[in-house]
Structures are given as C-alpha cells and as structure tokens.
Amino acid sequence: MTRPEAHVVAETDRQVTARRLLDSSAQLSYDPAHEVDWDTPLDSAFHGMSPEWSTLFGTAYWDDMTPEQQRELTRQEAASVACTGIWFEMILQQMMLRDFYAKDPTDPAFQWALTEIADECRHSIMFARGAAKLGAPAYRPRRVAVELGRVFKAVASGEAAYAAILVAEEVLDVMQRDWMRDERVVPFVRTINNIHVVEESRHMKFAREETKARLRGAGLVRRQVNALAVAIAAYVIVTNMVNRQVYANAGLDVSRAVREAGANEHHKAMLRSSCAGLMEFLDSAGLLTRPARLVYQRANLI
Template identity: 65%
Template sequence: MSSTVAGSRSADEAEDVARRLLESSARLSFDPATEVDWDAPLDPAHHGLNPEWSTLYGTPLWERMSEEQRVLLTRHEVCSIMSTGIWFEMILQQMVLREQYAKDPSTAEFQFALTEIADECRHSIMFARACAKMGATAYTPPLTVRELGRIFKTVAVAEVAYASILVAEEVLDLMQRDAMRGENVLPLVRTTSHIHVVEESRHMRFARAEVRKRLDGAGRARVQASALSVAVVAYFIVTSMVNKDVYTAAGLDADEAVRAARGNEHHKAMMRSGAANLVAFLGEVGLLTRPAMALYRRINLI
C-alpha cells in the first residue's frame, strides 16, 4: 500500500474516532460547578488519595508517621498532583488550539479538539477549587521546568504534542482510577477523579488516533526524534508531580522524606504497573526507542 493511501486511511480513521467522541461528549459530560458538593465538610479521617499511592507508603518513615500526618500528606500530595495537572492542561490547551488554527471547522477533528479544550478549562478550575478547599498552597513545578514548558508549548507539533498529552493524561489517570473507588478517600477527590477519568478517557482516545495519523509514513529520523522528545516531557511531568514542600506541610523533614520517596520500591512498582497500557501503546507506534526507554526507566514507567 502506498504511503498516500495509508495516510488517507489513517486520517479517515482519526476523523471517525473524533466523530464518535463528539457523540460521547454530548451524552456524558459533567459540570464540576454543580456535580461536586463544594460545601460539604472534609472528614478529618479521609485521605487525599489512596494511601497506597503515597510516595512514602511502605517506607520506614511512613510507619513512624501518625495517622493524622498520613492523611495530611496524602491531601497535599493530591493537591500537588492536581496543580501539576493544571500546569500541563494549560500547555495542552495552547498546543491543541495551535494545532487546529485555521483548519476546516466542519470536521469532527476540529470540533472535538475545541470540545477537549473546553473540558480542560473546566478541569483546571475544578482542580483549583479542590486544592483551595483542602487548604493547599499552589504547588507549581520548579522554575526551570516552567520555563521549559513555555518553549515546549510554543514549538511542539504533530505526534510530539499529542503523545505528550497522552503521557500526561495516562499518568494522572492511573492514580485517579484508584482514588475514585477509595472508600477512605475524600468524597471531594473521589468525585473530581471520576469526572476527570470519564472525560479524559475521550481525550486519550483522540490523542492515540492523532498520534497514529501523524506518524503514518514518518521516517526513522523523525520517529527517533519524536520518541526522545516525548520521553523528555514525560520525565519532567513525572518528576514535577509531587513537590517536596508537601512533606514540610505534613510536618516532616523534607530532605529525609525526599530520600525515602526516591528509594520507595512499592511506589516504583505502582507506577510501572499503572503505566503498562501507555508503554504498550508507545511501543506499538514506534515511540519506545532505546534512548526513550532509558528515560522511562528513570521515572519508573518501565
């Protein structure tokens, strides 16, 4: 089959996916302003995320912590994760909008891309309100990462943009699927996680279709470069998810806690298990090159 025919088929498949996602969005979307009970008090016994997903769970330091500290830590950890989500969602919106600039507005791809941007706006506001409700300060990535993000959102296009979106959403998704079912997790977090998981599942399907379309017929050099670019983005996202200040907020020595978290084999195994579908997809489309895999191992996605 010629590359032209293959590319046409890939584009048609991506358009069909976008059309079905638009229909799904019309049937099942949420307004966090009304779906979340923002006025409900926070039960002091409920965690911010399942304790098993805490960066310190299973370490000697965790065993020394009081239950009150554990609850407080998980709340600040989830707020740090949400804050990182807001940061990347703002990058995502700009990349998607730039990708769709001056394209045919009659296509399902164009219309779903704008639907996704609208979803992400609501998600960012939802996460911001949730963090404020839990009393957390803004946990932003380090200044260097923020400035690199400015460059990335300006230059990232095609499969690099959409695969990076997929990586960010998959990493959040694997934690939130557990949180939305956790009986010892705050109802606030369970509800916001449920909304995000449902709507992001459409975004991830769209991103996968776009990655396949953009890589159809791509040469080896381009695939190698794109694979490494996406892995670098994944590295900065994962390493920025939990700000070291969350440990201070829980009354811990931040340096000791960071060392414990870095050596936490339980958390590393949780990350690898949760990232299995993402890694399989990256391998399927050729974005799991040797240099990329080395970076994914450093952040425990492989």
C-alpha cells in the same frame, strides 16, 4: 491503492473517531460546579488519595507517622498532583489550539479539539478548587520545568505533542481510577477523580489516534527525535507531580521525607504498573526507542 486514496481513508477514519467522541461527550459530560460537593467542610478523617499512592507509603517514615500525619500528607500530595495537572493541561490546550489554528472548522476533528479544550478548562478550575479545599497552597513545578514546558508547548507538534498529552493523561488515569473507588478518600476528591477519568478516556482515545495518524510516513530520524522528546516530557511531568513542600506542609522533616521517597521501591513499582499499557502503545507506535527507554527507566515508568 494510490497515495491520495490512502490519505482519504485515513482522514475518513479520523473523522469517524472524532464524531464518535463528540457524540459521547454530548451524552456523558459533567459540570464540576454542580456535580462536586464544594460546600461541605473538609473532613480530616479522610485521605486525599489512596494511601498506597503516597510517595512515602511503604517506607520507615510512613510507619513512624501518626494516622493524622498520613492523612494530611495524602491530602497535600493529592493537591500537588492536581496543581501539576493544571500546569500540563494549560500546555495541552495551547498545543491543540496551535495545531488546529486556521483549519477547517467543519471537520469533526476540529470540533472535537475545541470540545477537549473546553473539558480541560473545566478540569483545571475543578482541580484548583479541589486543591484549595484540601487546604493546600498553590504548588507549582520547579522553575526549570516551567521553562521547559514553555518551550515544549511552543515547538512540539504532530506525534510529539499528542504522545506527550497521552503520557500525562495515562499516568493520572490509573492513579485516579484507584482513588475514585477508595472509600478512605474524601468524597469530593472521589467525585473529581470520577469526572476526570470519564472525560479523559475520550481525550486519550483522540491522542492515541492522532499519534498514530501523525506517524504515518514518518522516517527513522523523526521517530528517534520525537520519541526522545516525549520521554523527556514524561520525565519532567512525573518528577514534578509531588512538590517537596508537601512534606513541610504535612509537618514532616523535609530532608528525611525527600530521601526516603526517592528510595521508595513501592512507589516506583506503582508508577511502573500504571504505565504498562502506555509503554505497550508507545512501543507499537515505534516511540519506545533505546534512548527513550533509558529516560523512562530514570523516571521509573518502565
């Protein structure tokens, strides 16, 4: 098979995947403005996330907290995760718009990219309203993360962009699959998680296919550089998911909470388990290099 013929096959496969995703989106998508119960007042008897996903679950501090404090902490942490999700979804949208700028609008992949961007816009509004309903402030990533994100969204392309998108979505997906099934979690958050899981499954499929497609023919140096870039992006995302201000807003001693959360082996194990499938994919794609693996280990993702 000649190189031009191989290129045609790859493009056709890509288009087929995009068409399937477009069909799936047309059959099963949600409007959070109508699907989520925004009107019922927040019931403080519920958690904001599965308690096992709290950064303090399994620590001595968690055992010292009252049930009311535990529930308030999980609500604040869920809001922080949502705000981090908004931040990264805005990066994602800009990378995809830049990637498909001035390309063929009749290409199903182009149309899927716009569909995914539309999904992310709805998700960001949904997360914002959800965080507000949880009684949380506008949590933001640390300033250094914001500036790194500004650079990443401007320069990341190809497999680096799509693998980073996949990393962020995979970590959230495993968490939210637990939360949406947990009857201890406040019902409107469960609905938000269900919507996000259903629609993000299509986004992850596209990100995996694009990552593999962009890596075809990539040389060793390019793989090494992009593997490290994706790992650093993952580290920044994960370490900014829970703002330390959540502890103050839950009425806790911030210094003790940060110290015990940082040493919490249970939470580290939860993160590692959530990323098992992701790491397997990155390894198969040649993006789990030795330097990248060290970064993932530092982020407790492997």
